[in-house]
Amino acid sequence: MPELRKDPITGRWVIIASDRAKRPSDFNPEPVRPKGNGSCPFCYGNESKTPPEILAYRAEGAPNSPGWSVRVVPNKYPALGIEGELDRQGEGVYDKMNGIGAHEVIIETPDHQQSLANLPTKNIEDVLWAFRDRMLDLRKDDRFRYILIFKNHGEDAGASLEHTHSQLIALPIVPRSIREQVNGARQYFEYKERCIYCDIIRQELEAKVRVVSQNEDFVTLSPYAPRFPFETWIFPRRHEAFFEQSSPRNFENLAKAIKSLLTRTDTVLNCPAYNLVLQSSPLRDSQSEAFHWHIEYMPRLTRIAGFEWGTGFYINPTSPEEAARYLREAPVEDAVGV
Amino acid sequence: MPELRKDPITGRWVIIASDRAKRPSDFNPEPVRPKGNGSCPFCYGNESKTPPEILAYRAEGAPNSPGWSVRVVPNKYPALGIEGELDRQGEGVYDKMNGIGAHEVIIETPDHQQSLANLPTKNIEDVLWAFRDRMLDLRKDDRFRYILIFKNHGEDAGASLEHTHSQLIALPIVPRSIREQVNGARQYFEYKERCIYCDIIRQELEAKVRVVSQNEDFVTLSPYAPRFPFETWIFPRRHEAFFEQSSPRNFENLAKAIKSLLTRTDTVLNCPAYNLVLQSSPLRDSQSEAFHWHIEYMPRLTRIAGFEWGTGFYINPTSPEEAARYLREAPVEDAVGV
Numbered sequence: 001m002p003e004l005r006k007d008p009i010t011g012r013w014v015i016i017a018s019d020r021a022k023r024p025s026d027f028n029p030e031p032v033r034p035k036g037n038g039s040c041p042f043c044y045g046n047e048s049k050t051p052p053e054i055l056a057y058r059a060e061g062a063p064n065s066p067g068w069s070v071r072v073v074p075n076k077y078p079a080l081g082i083e084g085e086l087d088r089q090g091e092g093v094y095d096k097m098n099g100i101g102a103h104e105v106i107i108e109t110p111d112h113q114q115s116l117a118n119l120p121t122k123n124i125e126d127v128l129w130a131f132r133d134r135m136l137d138l139r140k141d142d143r144f145r146y147i148l149i150f151k152n153h154g155e156d157a158g159a160s161l162e163h164t165h166s167q168l169i170a171l172p173i174v175p176r177s178i179r180e181q182v183n184g185a186r187q188y189f190e191y192k193e194r195c196i197y198c199d200i201i202r203q204e205l206e207a208k209v210r211v212v213s214q215n216e217d218f219v220t221l222s223p224y225a226p227r228f229p230f231e232t233w234i235f236p237r238r239h240e241a242f243f244e245q246s247s248p249r250n251f252e253n254l255a256k257a258i259k260s261l262l263t264r265t266d267t268v269l270n271c272p273a274y275n276l277v278l279q280s281s282p283l284r285d286s287q288s289e290a291f292h293w294h295i296e297y298m299p300r301l302t303r304i305a306g307f308e309w310g311t312g313f314y315i316n317p318t319s320p321e322e323a324a325r326y327l328r329e330a331p332v333e334d335a336v337g338v
Numbered sequence: 339m340p341e342l343r344k345d346p347i348t349g350r351w352v353i354i355a356s357d358r359a360k361r362p363s364d365f366n367p368e369p370v371r372p373k374g375n376g377s378c379p380f381c382y383g384n385e386s387k388t389p390p391e392i393l394a395y396r397a398e399g400a401p402n403s404p405g406w407s408v409r410v411v412p413n414k415y416p417a418l419g420i421e422g423e424l425d426r427q428g429e430g431v432y433d434k435m436n437g438i439g440a441h442e443v444i445i446e447t448p449d450h451q452q453s454l455a456n457l458p459t460k461n462i463e464d465v466l467w468a469f470r471d472r473m474l475d476l477r478k479d480d481r482f483r484y485i486l487i488f489k490n491h492g493e494d495a496g497a498s499l500e501h502t503h504s505q506l507i508a509l510p511i512v513p514r515s516i517r518e519q520v521n522g523a524r525q526y527f528e529y530k531e532r533c534i535y536c537d538i539i540r541q542e543l544e545a546k547v548r549v550v551s552q553n554e555d556f557v558t559l560s561p562y563a564p565r566f567p568f569e570t571w572i573f574p575r576r577h578e579a580f581f582e583q584s585s586p587r588n589f590e591n592l593a594k595a596i597k598s599l600l601t602r603t604d605t606v607l608n609c610p611a612y613n614l615v616l617q618s619s620p621l622r623d624s625q626s627e628a629f630h631w632h633i634e635y636m637p638r639l640t641r642i643a644g645f646e647w648g649t650g651f652y653i654n655p656t657s658p659e660e661a662a663r664y665l666r667e668a669p670v671e672d673a674v675g676v
Contacts, residue, residue: 001419001436001437002417002418002419002436003434003435004434004435004511005432006432006433008431010514013511013514015417015418016437017417079340079355079653080340081339092537092541093346093534093537094344094346095344096341096342096344097341098340098342099340099341099342099353099355148649150649172342173351175651176348176351176650177649177651178649196431199430203430203431207430224429227647228647277649298647309566309613309636311486311513311516312513312514312515312516313509313513313514313515315417
């Protein structure tokens with residue numbers, strides 16, 4: 001019998017259609033592997049093909065030349081423009097503003113053949129530090145209300161360049177799904193005087209059935225009401241609202257948790273296309289007791305993705321208990337840690 | 339300069355990235371065309387390959403035999419089960435219920451080679467009558483709160499069978515995006531004492547820039563803040579909350595409006611995969627002044643669909659004014675009407 005489950009934060013219901021149960025091998029997506037680096041603008045020697053770098057961690061070399069390990073550049077085709085003042089206007093029943101914002105690309109490694117999953121933990125940690133540095137810099141800009149950090153891995157997940165990278169978009173508004181999470185978490189806090197995410201983490205660590213892995217600082221789990229098969233969330237154990245204000249000691253263990261998750265999913269799901277999204281508190285929100293930053297991982301395994309956009313209603317053929325078990329039991333080397 | 343626009347009903351912001359402007363030919367999706375009908379369960383003579391029919395409009399023949407023009411059957415692999423009582427349960431911070439619901443398939447024509455766009459208007463009207471008949475029947479069932487009707491056309495839109503059909507899902511809950519629309523429309527009604535959709539229709543008919551076509555009873559337009567390129571909505575001109583209680587005179591003109599839109603999009607976008615979603619009022623809602631039923635059309639043209647799921651934030655490379663102009667000026671025969 002299928003089950004209807006409600007996400008306790010947003011109130012979104014999903015169908016867990018266990019009658020249509022799918023095993024990892026049933027999805028059989030095209031594995032994502034880099035093909036060639038012909039004239040890739042993210043490779044060493046091609047630094048002039050991107051706009052000048054905003055930030056780079058480098059052992060040697062001048063800016064915009066080889067020698068870097070992580071490099072941040074403006075998006076060459078930005079969705080938003082960085083220059084100008086916000087201009088809010090009405091148009092009858094409608095509201096608009098000019099598209100002010102920042103759109104940056106975080107190039108995670110100079111090595112075209114690598115994926116984030118395959119990078120050494122130390123390099124993944126550097127990517128996280130780059131996220132933090134850019135967020136701390138951009139949050140000084142009064143025009144911005146939210147900074148979105150996400151990764152599209154593989155063409156099916158929306159990546160237009162195969163060289164591994166993440167993106168950052170700073171926005172003068174708070175995206176709706178973030179606002180919904182914040183509102184849901186606040187309602188819970190007002191009622192219980194506890195963070196709902198902390199309660200979820202506690203309950204999951206006791207029940208154990210949806211836990212994928214854990215280390216000293218992070219817990220990786222399948223959410224109770226996932227929209228997609230093998231959707232997985234990574235939470236810091238200690239309550240924190242803002243990723244960019246996270247305790248520095250966290251970054252090493254977050255890098256380990258990410259590497260562990262991506263290694264497991266690459267093993268179980270045969271290197272699927274995926275999206276990672278960092279869910280952090282809106283920049284100007286002070287109510288830091290209610291929201292708890294985390295990372296959401298969503299592999300692109302199914303195409304039953306049409307009407308969900310029109311309805312906000314999801315049918316998921318893999319239960320999170322089953323997904324967590326596959327990921328937990330994946331044969332990963334000890335070297336991966338966690 | 340890109341523009342940030344807010345959907346006045348849900349409050350969702352989208353980026354209209356006109357700097358990345360895309361013309362219809364830039365999308366270049368694989369055109370959706372039926373291939374073969376080998377052993378298609380929706381063709382004449384194969385009626386026994388589906389569960390027994392719930393409804394059929396037929397000029398001749400016994401139930402579950404050829405002779406029908408529209409046929410409704412239970413989904414062979416239903417996402418929800420029709421038998422049993424609702425059983426609501428808690429599990430710590432979580433809530434669930436058993437997956438009670440109906441999942442039906444509306445086979446729109448026996449002709450495997452046809453698409454909904456190519457059917458004669460009269461046949462499209464029959465499909466709409468079938469939607470209505472099933473909704474009127476299922477709304478008698480006290481367990482249901484919402485009836486979702488949608489169409490996935492083409493593999494990229496989630497269709498698993500190519501023979502043209504729609505689906506119906508009756509649910510014991512109201513999907514979140516419907517609830518959001520209803521709440522948004524109610525807030526507006528409380529403030530203005532007017533239906534927000536009626537106000538939108540009035541403003542659009544005056545401005546004319548986003549109107550695609552209109553007839554006596556329906557208006558087809560590009561919404562102000564569309565999530566997707568060429569997203570298009572069809573509204574009844576007169577205020578009605580429930581599709582299934584729509585005035586019978588509407589059905590002929592709605593069929594014409596749908597045929598007109600699909601012919602235009604097939605022409606301009608080269609037969610793209612698409613989703614149609616009927617947005618009607620929740621079954622048990624009585625506040626019929628605020629919500630206004632309509633149909634949403636979403637072609638699947640872009641793959642920049644990854645992080646949108648994680649954020650509810652959309653970047654649309656085609657402005658609705660431009661999309662409406664292409665569709666309005668599409669060379670369609672007079673026979674299409676409207």
